Amino acid sequence: MKLIVEAIITGILTGGIYALMASGLTLIFGVMDIINVGQGALVILGAYLSYALQVNFHVDLFWGLLITMPAMFLLGLLLEWAFIRPLKRDRPTLSILVTFAIAMIIEGILGIVFTNNIVQLHSWYVDASFQIGDYYLAYIYVLSFILSIVLLGGLYLLLYRTKFGYSLLASMQNRTAAQLIGIDVEKVSAITFGIGVSLAAAGGMAYGATFAFNPGSLYDLISRLLVIIILGGMGSLRGALIASVGMLVIEDATAVVLSPVWATTVFFLLLIIIMVFRPQGLFGQLEGRKQ
Amino acid sequence: MVKKIGLVVLLIAFIAFPQVFSNPAVTTIAIFTLMYATATTAWNIFSGYTGYIALGHAAFFGIGSYAIALMCLNWHIPGGYIPFLLVPVAGLIAAAFAVPVGWISLRTRKHTFVVITIAIFFIMQPMAFNLRSITNGSTGLSLPIPTGWGGTYFNFPFYYVALAMLVFALGVSWWIRNSKYGLGLLAIRDDEDRALGLGVKTGSSKLIAFVISAFFVGMVGALHAYFQESIYPAFAFDPLFDIAIALMGFLGGMGTLSGPILGAIILEPTQRYFTMQFSANGYYLIIYGALFLAIILLLPEGVVPTANKYWLKWKAFRERTKNVSNESDDGKGKVRP
Numbered sequence: 001m002k003l004i005v006e007a008i009i010t011g012i013l014t015g016g017i018y019a020l021m022a023s024g025l026t027l028i029f030g031v032m033d034i035i036n037v038g039q040g041a042l043v044i045l046g047a048y049l050s051y052a053l054q055v056n057f058h059v060d061l062f063w064g065l066l067i068t069m070p071a072m073f074l075l076g077l078l079l080e081w082a083f084i085r086p087l088k089r090d091r092p093t094l095s096i097l098v099t100f101a102i103a104m105i106i107e108g109i110l111g112i113v114f115t116n117n118i119v120q121l122h123s124w125y126v127d128a129s130f131q132i133g134d135y136y137l138a139y140i141y142v143l144s145f146i147l148s149i150v151l152l153g154g155l156y157l158l159l160y161r162t163k164f165g166y167s168l169l170a171s172m173q174n175r176t177a178a179q180l181i182g183i184d185v186e187k188v189s190a191i192t193f194g195i196g197v198s199l200a201a202a203g204g205m206a207y208g209a210t211f212a213f214n215p216g217s218l219y220d221l222i223s224r225l226l227v228i229i230i231l232g233g234m235g236s237l238r239g240a241l242i243a244s245v246g247m248l249v250i251e252d253a254t255a256v257v258l259s260p261v262w263a264t265t266v267f268f269l270l271l272i273i274i275m276v277f278r279p280q281g282l283f284g285q286l287e288g289r290k291q
Numbered sequence: 292m293v294k295k296i297g298l299v300v301l302l303i304a305f306i307a308f309p310q311v312f313s314n315p316a317v318t319t320i321a322i323f324t325l326m327y328a329t330a331t332t333a334w335n336i337f338s339g340y341t342g343y344i345a346l347g348h349a350a351f352f353g354i355g356s357y358a359i360a361l362m363c364l365n366w367h368i369p370g371g372y373i374p375f376l377l378v379p380v381a382g383l384i385a386a387a388f389a390v391p392v393g394w395i396s397l398r399t400r401k402h403t404f405v406v407i408t409i410a411i412f413f414i415m416q417p418m419a420f421n422l423r424s425i426t427n428g429s430t431g432l433s434l435p436i437p438t439g440w441g442g443t444y445f446n447f448p449f450y451y452v453a454l455a456m457l458v459f460a461l462g463v464s465w466w467i468r469n470s471k472y473g474l475g476l477l478a479i480r481d482d483e484d485r486a487l488g489l490g491v492k493t494g495s496s497k498l499i500a501f502v503i504s505a506f507f508v509g510m511v512g513a514l515h516a517y518f519q520e521s522i523y524p525a526f527a528f529d530p531l532f533d534i535a536i537a538l539m540g541f542l543g544g545m546g547t548l549s550g551p552i553l554g555a556i557i558l559e560p561t562q563r564y565f566t567m568q569f570s571a572n573g574y575y576l577i578i579y580g581a582l583f584l585a586i587i588l589l590l591p592e593g594v595v596p597t598a599n600k601y602w603l604k605w606k607a608f609r610e611r612t613k614n615v616s617n618e619s620d621d622g623k624g625k626v627r628p
Contacts, residue, residue: 035402086588092402093344094587097541100534101583108576215573219530223413226406234403261421268414272395275407279398 006135007256011249013141014210016148018244021203021221022228023152023237024196030172030235031192034084034095040222041103042197046072046204047213048114051121061123061205062147068205069198076197080190103218110215121209144206151202152241155195159237168192172235224264227271233284243282302458309450318446322518324559325453326511330532331539331551332460333507336467337500338537339546342480343401346533347408350392350415351385351505353527355512357419358384360432360522370435375452378513385509386502393501397494400483412533419524431523434516449518456514457552460507465548467500476500480546534583535562542586544593553594 025039036042049068053059059067079102087094120126125139159165170178171188179185207213207221228247232239247267255263274282309318330352338344358381363374396407419426426432440448467473475496478486487493516522539558543550561582565575590597 029402033402035406083584083588087591089591093342093405094591096344096346096405097534097537098584098587101580101587104534104576104580104583108573108580111573111576219413223409227410230403230406230410234406261417265414265417265421268410271410272414275395275398279403281403 002135003256004253007252008249009132009135009137010141011252012245013137013145014252015245015248016145017203017206017210018224018228018248019241020148020151020199020206022225022232022240022244023155024199024203025225026229026232026235026237026240027155027199028193028196029229030237031168032084032095032189033092033175034099035092035226036099036193036196037096037222037226038079038099038103038106039196039200039225040218040220041106042072042075042200043204043207043221044110044213044215044218045106046201047121047208048110048204048215049201050205050208051114051119054121054123061121061126061209062143065147065202065205068201072201073194073198076194077190079197080193084193085186085190103222107215107218114215116214116216118212118214119208120212121205123209126209138210140206140209144210147202147206151199155199155237158195164188164191224267227268230281231271231274233281236281236283239281239283305454306451309447315446318450320560320563322446322449322453323563324555325450325457326515327535327539327559328552328555329453329457329460330508330511331536331543331555332457332464333504333511334536335504335540335545335547335551336460336464336507337497337504339540339551340467340473340476340480341497341500342545343397343497344405344537345408345501345504346405346537347396347410347412348504348508348536349528349530349532350412351389351508352512352515352529352532353415353419353524354385354388355381355509356516356522356527357426357432358509359513359516360434361425363434364432368435370437372448374435374437374517375448375514378452378456378510378517381513382506382510385512386506389502389505390498393498393505397497397501409533412528412530416524416528419528426524429524431521433521434519436520437517449514452514456507456510461548461552463503463507467503468548472496472499477546535559538583538586541593542590544595544597547593547595550593550595557594 021039021043025036028034028036028039046068049071050061050064053064053067054061083098083102084095087098123140125143127138129136129138131137157165159168167178167183167188168191170181170183171185175185178188211217224247228243229240231247232241232243250270251263251267254266258266308321312318312321330348334345334348359374359377362368362377362380368374368377392411396404396411399407420429437445437448467476475486475491475493478489478491479493479497483493512527516527519526535558539554540551541554542558543552543554562579565578568575592600
């Protein structure tokens, strides 16, 4: 019983990290109608950027975000301009293939620059832990959870309290109508992609500090992120948050109750069961005609 | 008529190929190319005709591989020609798996469907690792070693079985393309709701196409396993397989008959070459990814539809100039098929 409570606590805290990465993915989907399969690779890229800054320049992980997040934002703008915008025909499908190709290239480059050895980010708050009851928890879990709350809160304010946010939400609801009332949807799309990628940078730092990773981790990561956004309902931020926390709690609880090898399988099975009864996900809207 | 003769000549060329180029290195690449051509043709039967992009067919490939390995081991089948007879059985097992998988995943529409197929693949892969009592975990399984032929001729039976599979898959694909059922699939691709409104049984049509394509991909997996003589979870369930067949389909042209085969003939030898050249490091991934991007951005419709478009344009241009230069000869070009 005590083990289950512990599993639930770590599940909620690591769920916050997944929420960061998944919110970028679901935001990009909502506005641009594309599935960024490269999000997993971008998360790993973010983790390696933090790693490089720390190892070479001794930059603290959290301060390093002030460099990596804007850098990844620019990378996102570049990727959108170079590879997503030229897709005129059958965009949702082709974008999956394009972003997968981007993921392969990133994986290849990371493999050459950082080799395929497994690394983890280190700092005093990663290695030190504190006690709740008789259970020890590393500071990084709490700090990354706070980071997620701050960034997701910022995202919320950006979306619901600024003019840019309104134009973003409008493009999400109806692209054509947004264009008709004078919103520059292309610009909104580019910035959304940038925001999604910079959220991947922050998520990558938190991921790299809590889990060991190598360039190949992106396959595991993207499969989980995709499952999270389907489960939450594609394009729903609230759904992504709830699904990421729910997934991690279930996974950790299964690892304790059953065995760690079945942890992910149980979650995927849950996805299948929910899909049978609710194909649009927990908070998604039914996909009707989009023409 | 010209078309029929061309097809016969092409078939003879394919049959004669290993006799002319009997170097095992060449025939090995040819066998892989034929297997990928079959898998891509099968993938095209579902994804190309219905427009639903499936990125989880490696799951059926893996099921086919494990099915033949387990049948050979449990029934103590010696190496030889008998395992070839089990290849279609392995395909049927993969098809049987595809029924519930397809039923669940096809409840969703296009984008979500893509993601569900990826998720299904990622359910199957850890199972191969974790169900140790059946799959022997990451140690893998070994298949009987083919005996009864050898040396230079070792590859020949595999080549002809792969060729037969390709012809079979192509025949099914051709039949579907020209049947009323195939028209229904194409209608789903163009506008699913309208197709439903016009009386196409969209649900069962999609499921049948999905199962047919899983059957062929399972057969390819089985033949691949027998050819490699051993299987491991990481190679039987390989995410790059999903991407490879999708890329071949896109390169050749989705929904065409010759496109998937052309895509496989262009890409598979190239990929083998790159793997040989830069196997151990990431350069291979970078080159493959860049190639992938170039294909999609420059040829989004694929080689066959693009070539077809230019051919029609050129023909129209030629006819027009002919009519202008020689008025009395008018209409001659139109009679030609």
